[in-house]
Amino acid sequence: MDTSSNSFPRRVTRQIHVGDVAVGGDAPISIQSMTTTKTSDVEGTLQQIYALAAAGCDIVRCTCNDTAAAEGLARIVPRSPVPIIADIHHQYRMALAALEAGVEGLRLNPGNIRKPEHIKAVASECKDRGIPIRIGVNGGSLDPELYEKYGGKVTPEAMVESAMIELAFFDEVGFDDVKISVKASSVPLMIEAYRQLSAATDHPLHLGVTEAGPLPGGMVKATAGIATLLAEGIGDTIRYSLTADPVEEAKAGRMLLEAMGLRERKNVDLIACPSCGRAEIDVIKVAEEALVAFGEREIPLQVAVMGCVVNGPGEARDADLGIAAGNKRGHLFIKGTNVAVIPEDEMVDALVEWADFIMEHGVDRALAKADLTAAKIAAEADRDALLIEQGDDANHSESKVDLIRKI
């Protein structure tokens, strides 16, 4: 596999549009989330939508569970910075009301709206208006008939069949502006369901682990499911379903896509060594301070915080910029080259200053500005001093082994 691009080849899907956001085909993988406010609370919902958009969310879903919610949507949609999808469960009339409100997409749960005439009425209306539908199969609310058919179990086959039955109803009215999800709270189940679905259809797929739960477990589950499929080239749009502020969902989605090379980096990629007996600073504390200092600033550089000058610059030589701790001071390095010596308590400020300089002038100018010789001499002196002090066995493992052998 070619890892030079740090990306994964995607399966070919057809493309649909949710408002002005393309989903599927060669469109970038989009990030979705869902508001937690009452949709009838127009100002509260818009506030959340704006926060989600600022965190990188491309499409936002709001529940449309009653007439007050549909009326709220009519007021929210024209003021939203991103396309709005209405989430419909039991009442097909709410889908029609949401369309009247001007939403850019619908999500229907085939387990909850089962009458063919209702499904077809909604699909026909969407067809006339050019509005896409997500068929949102959910393991927890699978059509009871399919549940029985598959032996009283939610299986990948049952979930895929549910989606295919819904597609067939849409087909009867000539509607195919569709994306599909087959979410489950079990990671192995959702992975297999999406694999089978991807083999069965070229409609774009919306990935998610439903009801993943609170942090940190929810984040781990959602990442395990979504990342596994993305690495196989499956998935066109994603949602983290966390029991947390939805802004965390949008951030997690963005961070995952950035980490997998599937979305251009917007903020600092902070890497840090795990620390060990050789560390000259509290790496966790400094890394946390650096994370706060860079915050949401648009600095798409990789920045390293390394615990010692013995191995730090080498281990993080691909980072654009980094700091490695020496004897009561930090050694700032750019692309593995030591460029400055910084007092211990100024390390984080120095990282931010040099990151700003690189963003404005580039790496070459930053290297040219540095006193490379003085920085190199200081770094080597600290490195040698640490090696003399700690030897090659910074964790004192070998001396412990010697003691054990004498017992």
Ligand code: SF4
């Ligand atoms: S050797 Fe240095 S850089 Fe590597 S983990 Fe230990 S402290 Fe961090």
